[in-house]
Amino acid sequence: MIFMIKNKSDLESALVELCKITSNTLPYDVILALKKAQEKEDGNSKIFLDLILENIKIAKQNAIPVCQDTGPPFFVVYYPKGESTNELQSTIILATEKATKEFLRPNAVDPISEKNIGNMPEIHFQEWDKEYFQFDLMLKGAGSENVSCQYFLPDSNLGAYGDFEGILKCALDAVLKAQGKGCPPGILGVCIGGSRNSSMLEAKKQLFRKIDDINPNKKLFSLEKKIISEANKLKIGTAGLGGKFTLLAVKASALPRHPASYFVSFSYSCWALRRHSLKFKEGVIKFD
Amino acid sequence: MIKLELPISNKDLLSLRVGNYVEVSGIIFTLRDKASRWLLEEKIPEKIKQELKNPTIYHCGPIIKKTKDAYKVISAGPTTSERMLPYLSGLNKRFGISLIIGKGGFRNTDIFKKNKMVYLHTLSGCGALLAQKIVKVHYVFKLQEFGMPEAIWKIEVKALPAIVTIDADGNNLHDSIYKQSEKLLKNRK
Known part of the structure; x- marks a missing residue:
């Protein structure tokens, strides 16, 4: 336009x-990801994804939120x-x-x-x-903002150290705690490093990236893939009622960190990104 | 699919089981953070006391427009119910609230079992679709003081779709999904 x-x-x-x-209206890439999930899903989650797609249509047709x-x-x-x-x-x-x-x-x-x-x-x-x-x-x-969070590594409760396996553990803990409250299937923005505030902001900015874009950093790209596949094994599903798709995408970035600080931040978006x-x-x- | 006509009889309420699909029709009240607390702490106007007798509650902060002669619901999906946990027991005791519609549910099954309450999960994020199920806005309480999302809206719904996720017998889908995911995470290789 x-x-x-x-x-x-x-x-x-x-x-x-x-x-x-x-x-x-939702961006085209988000609608496409929801449609793909709907095709592969079954049970309660498939019914819910059908209704989500119908909701998107109604909103556009009637020009309402x-x-x-x-x-x-x-x-x-x-x-x-x-x-x-x-x-x-x-x-x-x-x-x-x-x-x-x-x-x-x-x-x-x-x-x-x-x-x-x-x-x-x-x-x-x-x-x-x-x-x-x-x-x-x-x-x-606010549903998805309220389940967004930040970790400090090492985290002895999670057995997570300041490395990519530690980051993965934090991501899975965040998704576990979010359950249906953040309106899954979600999109997870991640920032490794930075300060308390720059880290959280960068994680949220990651949500501006298109679902199907490719992270130019190979290590971050494989981390994104790993978080999605492991998170979807938790079977939290659409609306948290069980199912194959808990996350649709993960978008990760990194900022330089203080030698004594290792923050990892997660900005959780609901399906309605x-x-x-x-x-x-x-x-x-x-x-x- | 079960058609739920409000007000619901105690017998019908107790017969609802986790996993049942329902369509709710009748009068419901939106209620969330500020209003939940206010109902328990403040001296309540008589009109509200009269209105809130065993009401069905919808955890929702809608977008509602005032047109020339009526209120029109624009978008009205559920909000996260868990924030309302501190008020559940009190609201049940004071107003007989035993049927709640929202999203995300609660893991605290005991409150529902002990007070014979039922929770219906409706479509998270689907404000546009759910607004079509609201046929009338009857009244609004505390609009000026609490603002649009947090006021108590008395609304009439027709065939609002939901699924029973916590029943009065202590079955809780939210808790079982949580426990399942926690176990899967623990066993991760």
Whole structure:
């Protein structure tokens, strides 16, 4: 979909549209992975996957949110040299406010007053060498966010050391504990290393990767495959009611770590991985 | 498939078994974090007391739009029930809540067995499909104070699909799936 826009105020409307596309439709690669799982599944899980696919269809046809939990909007914004992030931030906040009035669920509670104040987007800015803007948006519900977690290696309870076997043990423990609460079949974003906060953020950013992309790092690629195959042996299944598919994909990355710190972080996404992006260059907007 | 018409008789409730597919029709109330706690701690307005007599509860924070003359449900799937664990017994004692719809269930089978309660798991993440099963919004309590997701919505459903995952006899699919996966993990080579 390509739109022509005249000025930056139109960008606000385009961002509202991005919120709408993201809450109402799943990316093609995610739908494809769900269809593949549905074909191979049987029993309760097959019935549930059928209904999940029907739900995706209903949401698209009626232009309504796939899931009522439209999350706090999570933006990663790439911008060309010389642009103001303050301006971009204001535009995103205004767009989110508008989207909340129209269709997003208000998902921000002020812990001081305990009042629901609408929505507050989380925005991460990154300058890049390209000449256009890219807004990546993810709407992630609390069910899957609540089962996302971080481990510190070595972990004596798990018998896990600071190596790839240790990371695998942590991943399987995370999937075991998540059970049906994170709405499987899930997609697991992984980050090895980093600090407490950079690690968790990088794990979540991994969920922007397409399901069928190939990790250029061979060691990480084989770790991803290993985690999927071992996790699916746990038979937790769709919605946690038993079945062959507990994870649809694993996406892993690594960051340098302090010699004394070995964090491994997992960002769990439900099957309804809602992520889309918007590219903006010289008056032209393109959604993906 | 069992058609469940609400209010459900005690006999019908006790006859539900883990694995039964059901379609629920009738009046239910959405209830989650804030409202669950509020119902147990605060002095409850008389209207709510009158309304909440052996109600069926739906763990759900819906998206609902106010149109000119009515509320319209846009998307309304289940939320994770486990967060409501601290309130289960109390709500059963105070309001006679014994039928709960949600997702993810509980591993605490004893509460269900002791209080003769039943849990129905409905379609996780399927807010669009489940909204089609809600035919009417009757009333809303505490909308201003708790906000849209956490208010208590009195709604009417027709043929809402679910599966019995915890029954009053102490069978618990969530707990057995957990134990099975834990065992498989322990025996991993």
